[in-house]
Structures are given as C-alpha cells and as structure tokens.
Amino acid sequence: MNTKELCLGALFLGDASGYEIKQRFETTFSHFQQASFAAIYPALTRLKAEGLVSSRVEVQEKRPDKTVYSLTEAGRQHFIGALHASNGAETFRSDFILLMFFAEHLSAEKLTAVLEQHEETLRRIIDTLTEIRHCGGHSRGQLFTLDYGIAINQASLAFIEQRKAEFTSQEPSS
Amino acid sequence: MNTKELCLGALFLGDASGYEIKQRFETTFSHFQQASFAAIYPALTRLKAEGLVSSRVEVQEKRPDKTVYSLTEAGRQHFIGALHASNGAETFRSDFILLMFFAEHLSAEKLTAVLEQHEETLRRIIDTLTEIRHCGGHSRGQLFTLDYGIAINQASLAFIEQRKAEFTSQEPSS
DNA sequence: CCATACCTATATCATCCTGATATATTTCAA
DNA sequence: TTGAAATATATCAGGATGATATAGGTATGG
Numbered sequence: 001m002n003t004k005e006l007c008l009g010a011l012f013l014g015d016a017s018g019y020e021i022k023q024r025f026e027t028t029f030s031h032f033q034q035a036s037f038a039a040i041y042p043a044l045t046r047l048k049a050e051g052l053v054s055s056r057v058e059v060q061e062k063r064p065d066k067t068v069y070s071l072t073e074a075g076r077q078h079f080i081g082a083l084h085a086s087n088g089a090e091t092f093r094s095d096f097i098l099l100m101f102f103a104e105h106l107s108a109e110k111l112t113a114v115l116e117q118h119e120e121t122l123r124r125i126i127d128t129l130t131e132i133r134h135c136g137g138h139s140r141g142q143l144f145t146l147d148y149g150i151a152i153n154q155a156s157l158a159f160i161e162q163r164k165a166e167f168t169s170q171e172p173s174s
Numbered sequence: 175m176n177t178k179e180l181c182l183g184a185l186f187l188g189d190a191s192g193y194e195i196k197q198r199f200e201t202t203f204s205h206f207q208q209a210s211f212a213a214i215y216p217a218l219t220r221l222k223a224e225g226l227v228s229s230r231v232e233v234q235e236k237r238p239d240k241t242v243y244s245l246t247e248a249g250r251q252h253f254i255g256a257l258h259a260s261n262g263a264e265t266f267r268s269d270f271i272l273l274m275f276f277a278e279h280l281s282a283e284k285l286t287a288v289l290e291q292h293e294e295t296l297r298r299i300i301d302t303l304t305e306i307r308h309c310g311g312h313s314r315g316q317l318f319t320l321d322y323g324i325a326i327n328q329a330s331l332a333f334i335e336q337r338k339a340e341f342t343s344q345e346p347s348s
Numbered sequence: 349c350c351a352t353a354c355c356t357a358t359a360t361c362a363t364c365c366t367g368a369t370a371t372a373t374t375t376c377a378a
Numbered sequence: 379t380t381g382a383a384a385t386a387t388a389t390c391a392g393g394a395t396g397a398t399a400t401a402g403g404t405a406t407g408g
Contacts, residue, residue, distance in 0.1 A: 001272060002364075002365090003364085009272065017386075018387070019385065020386095029272075029275075032266060033268070033272060034267070034366095035366095037386095037387075038366065038388080038389070039366075041389090042388090060385090062373090063386075064374090064385060066386060083272075083276055083280060084280065088291065090266070090270055090271075091208065091266075092265075093207055093208070093264065094262075095175050095264065096262035096263075096264055097264075098203075098207060098257075099262055100318045101183075101315050101318075101319045102186070103313075103314060103315030104313055104314065105257065106258065110257075114262050139277075140278065141276055141278055142275055144275075144340070145271050145275045147333070147337070148274070148333055151329060152326060152333070155325060155329035156325075156326055159325045159326070163318060166318070167318075176393075192357075192358070193356065193357050209394080209395095210396075211359080211360095211395095212394070212396080213393075213394055215360090234356090236356095236404080237355090237357075237402090237403070238357045238358080238403085241357090241358085
C-alpha cells in the first residue's frame with residue numbers, strides 16, 4: 001500500500017485535512033502504518049486530480065484555514081479494490097535487534113541502556129493501545145488490530161524481561 | 175542505520191562480495207533488516223572511497239569474477255561507533271493489519287484467504303529461524319535475535335489462531 | 349539433447365518516501 | 379513576556395525500492 005491508498009483509508013474514517021490525516025497516521029494507524037507530510041500533501045493533490053477525493057476549504061477563526069478532503073464514490077471503490085488486491089505484506093526493521101545481534105561488541109553501559117529504553121518504549125506502546133482499546137466505538141476489525149498490537153508488544157516485553165539477565169549480569173560463567 | 179552502516183555490519187561476519195552481502199540480508203538479517211542491490215552496490219563504492227572497506231578481485235572459473243570487500247580497522251571502529259550512536263529505533267509496516275482493520279469491507283473469501291496466508295507465512299518464518307537456531311556456532315547476541323524472532327512470530331500466530339473464528343465463522347450473533 | 353529456468357555477479361533508472369526545514373498565526377504556560 | 383507547542387501547508391536533498399538489463403553457467407525435465 002502506497003501513501004495515496006493509505007490516505008484513502010484514512011479518509012474512510014471521515015473527512016479530514018492533510019494535517020488531520022497525518023494525525024490519524026500517528027494515532028489510529030501508528031502501530032502498523034506511517035506516512036510523512038511530504039508524502040501526504042502531494043498524494044492528496046494527485047488523488048484530487050484523479051477524482052478519488054473531493055475538497056472544500058473550511059475557513060477557521062482562530063486557526064489557519066484548511067482544505068478538507070472527502071472520499072468520492074470512485075475513491076471508496078478504489079480503496080476497497082486496493083484492499084482486495086493486497087497480499088498483506090509486512091516489513092519490520094529494528095535497530096534494537098541489530099544492536100542485540102552485535103551485543104558482544106557493545107559496552108556494558110550501552111547494552112543496559114538499550115535494553116531498558118526498549119522495555120520502556122514497549123510499555124508506552126502497550127499503555128497507549130490499551131487506553132484507545134477501552135474508549136469504545138471500535139469495529140470488530142479495529143479491535144483485532146488493537147488487541148494484536150497489545151499482544152505482540154507484550155510478547156516482546158516478556159521475552160526481553162526473561163532474557164536480559166544474560167546480558168546485564170556480570171558474565172555468568174557458561 | 176542506513177545501508178552503508180548495515181553493509182559494514184554484514185562484513186563484520188566476514189569478507190564478502192556485494193552479492194554475498196545481499197544474501198546475508200536475506201538470511202542472517204532477514205527478520206530485522208533488509209537492503210536491495212540498488213542500495214548495496216553504491217554503498218560499497220562509497221565505503222571504499224572513505225577507506226572503511228578494502229576490496230580485491232577474486233577470479234572464478236565457473237562463475238563470474240567477483241569483488242570481495244573486507245572491513246578495514248577504520249571500518250570496524252566506525253561500525254562499533256554507529257552501534258553505540260543508535261537509539262534502537264524500530265519501524266513496522268503491515269498491510270495484513272490494515273486489511274484486518276477494514277475487515278468489514280472485505281469479502282468473506284478474501285478475509286479467509288488473508289488470514290490463512292498470513293498464518294502460513296508466520297509458520298514458514300518460525301520454521302526457518304528454528305532451523306538456523308539449531309545449526310550451532312551462534313554468538314549469544316545472535317541466539318537472542320533468533321529466539322526473539324521465533325517468540326514474536328509464535329505470539330502472532332497464536333493470536334491469529336485464537337481470534338480468526340470471529341471473522342471466518344457465519345456471523346456469530348453478538 | 350535441448351530448452352528453459354534458475355544461480356552468480358554487477359549496475360542503474362524511475363519512482364517513492366523520509367527527515368529537515370520554511371512560513372505564518374495562535375494558544376498556553378513559565 | 380518570552381518562548382514553546384499546536385495548527386496548517388509546502389518542498390528539498392538524500393536515500394531506498396522494485397524493476398530491468400547484461401552475461402554466462404548449471405541443473406532439471408520433457
């Protein structure tokens with residue numbers, strides 16, 4: 001899925017400006033998709049030219065005016081088509097795992113810091129997802145993604161808690 | 175970590191040609207880092223210019239000749255420095271989770287297919303990592319990354335197996 | 349025995365995406 | 379009152395990917 005199609009997905013949740021779409025990437029989609037402003041704004045321009053979204057300017061008093069985008073019927077159909085065409089591919093990139101791979105070349109301080117910081121990151125993600133989860137108003141699919149995120153991050157955290165002693169204790173002999 | 179630094183990491187495991195470095199990305203590093211030929215070859219050229227790697231041409235009988243790269247002492251130090259400078263950031267992108275998010279807009283056939291195909295993908299990853307894991311000759315850090323990969327993918331698989339009935343059965347009423 | 353598919357090996361193009369930076373205004377907290 | 383943070387849009391330089399090109403060798407099956 002490219003940024004254009006992901007923007008259609010974001011607009012599936014309701015009309016939004018480019019700025020608000022970015023916010024959806026940082027909340028609703030944050031644990032499985034991301035996109036930058038530099039990808040979103042040109043994507044919206046192109047989607048408009050293709051007739052997959054329409055736009056209107058909303059004048060605001062205490063905030064800058066904004067261009068609000070809506071899915072057109074063609075856009076709705078295009079997105080459903082893109083979902084059906086997708087093979088569900090995933091990519092995972094982790095500098096944390098790379099650091100652990102080369103653990104023997106790290107200083108004891110760095111190793112401890114990396115493990116603790118990563119545990120903290122995982123806890124924060126779990127907290128955020130758990131909070132969203134208990135807000136209500138989620139579809140069955142949305143609940144699946146929240147519970148999945150919570151489960152996987154908890155599994156990561158549990159694994160690290162179980163194994164970190166190997167790396168942080170004073171050289172257990174064997 | 176960019177491709178240049180990741181190539182240094184790949185060469186930490188021993189001298190290699192660009193082609194062989196790519197193979198390391200597809201085996202040893204595959205579950206936490208990836209890189210394409212179009213990123214690797216220019217990276218090696220630049221690393222050589224910076225004196226972080228050296229190269230020699232190996233003439234082969236039944237295969238095309240190859241340029242084999244070695245880490246220099248400067249390259250070794252640069253990589254260790256890069257490890258210590260890294261904050262261990264991770265990114266995860268999943269079209270599978272996106273599909274599940276919009277599950278209610280998918281046909282029953284697509285939904286079943288997506289779930290089954292993803293289960294199969296996870297099983298294959300677990301099998302591959304388990305096989306590598308039992309080969310021996312791994313450092314403590316390498317074992318951590320293999321066990322971590324196995325644990326996380328098993329957690330994903332278990333979650334999907336537990337929850338898929340919600341989506342594939344004939345509309346359980348509630 | 350020959351076709352065709354796959355492996356080794358390197359290289360590059362168009363496209364896409366990110367991080368950083370720019371601009372301008374407003375609210376909120378120190 | 380000073381400055382940080384939020385709203386809103388835009389774009390550049392640098393990187394990365396997927397596809398494609400070249401070119402010869404090996405292996406498999408009909």
